[in-house]
Amino acid sequence: TQLLEQSPQFLSIQEGENLTVYCNSSSVFSSLQWYRQEPGEGPVLLVTVVTGGEVKKLKRLTFQFGDARKDSSLHITAAQPGDTGLYLCAGAHSGYALNFGKGTSLLVTP
Amino acid sequence: SAVISQKPSRDICQRGTSLTIQCQVDSQVTMMFWYRQQPGQSLTLIATANQGSEATYESGFVIDKFPISRPNLTFSTLTVSNMSPEDSSIYLCSGGLALSGEQYFGPGTRLTVT
Numbered sequence: 001t002q003l004l005e006q007s008p009q010f011l012s013i014q015e016g017e018n019l020t021v022y023c024n025s026s027s028v029f030s031s032l033q034w035y036r037q038e039p040g041e042g043p044v045l046l047v048t049v050v051t052g053g054e055v056k057k058l059k060r061l062t063f064q065f066g067d068a069r070k071d072s073s074l075h076i077t078a079a080q081p082g083d084t085g086l087y088l089c090a091g092a093h094s095g096y097a098l099n100f101g102k103g104t105s106l107l108v109t110p
Numbered sequence: 111s112a113v114i115s116q117k118p119s120r121d122i123c124q125r126g127t128s129l130t131i132q133c134q135v136d137s138q139v140t141m142m143f144w145y146r147q148q149p150g151q152s153l154t155l156i157a158t159a160n161q162g163s164e165a166t167y168e169s170g171f172v173i174d175k176f177p178i179s180r181p182n183l184t185f186s187t188l189t190v191s192n193m194s195p196e197d198s199s200i201y202l203c204s205g206g207l208a209l210s211g212e213q214y215f216g217p218g219t220r221l222t223v224t
Contacts, residue, residue, distance in 0.1 A: 030211070031211055035215075040217075040220075041217055041218070042116075042215030043153070044215070045213070045214060048210060088152060088153070090213075092211050098155070100152045103152045105150060
């Protein structure tokens with residue numbers, strides 16, 4: 001059972017455009033993590049959000065955790081070809097087990 | 111962050127054989143996990159590797175098919191036994207940090223079964 005719904009599943013945009021990826025659940029998470037994965041590599045942790053309503057920025061990437069800690073969003077401003085990859089959200093309940101969303105495959109073309 | 115290494119990076123194996131994948135993590139990691147991933151898709155947790163005891167398997171995964179060892183805090187192996195083409199996938203090891211619960215991933219092992 002996929003506890004996290006991630007959308008969109010695929011996204012193809014041109015360089016310079018903005019985009020938002022959503023991660024939604026009916027469950028409350030103690031924390032939520034965002035990863036980016038490039039072909040042939042393992043997922044790389046981008047950010048962890050813990051507090052409801054929290055907003056974190058990583059250069060052109062903005063991450064937000066919902067007030068109820070059930071959902072999150074990733075916004076990319078002025079996307080670049082280097083942003084291309086598979087974006088995964090993962091929620092943690094207790095302990096360390098992560099529940100992954102299905103992922104958003106992003107392609108940014110020059 | 112944590113450094114996770116994994117080997118082999120890829121292998122092509124014949125049906126009916128077994129492959130053991132090794133994972134080494136740096137010392138700050140307390141939890142270790144094994145995942146399976148089809149290219150371009152999300153990760154499915156196989157099991158949590160427990161130090162000095164049997165791994166904890168998720169639904170749909172059994173010890174006879176995926177035996178896991180973790181003889182010490184920083185090393186674990188996953189064996190894919192009696193392989194069939196359906197086992198072709200990417201196998202990923204991750205290490206979890208105690209305080210934050212964050213997980214860090216190895217580069218993965220791409221397995222092809224012919």
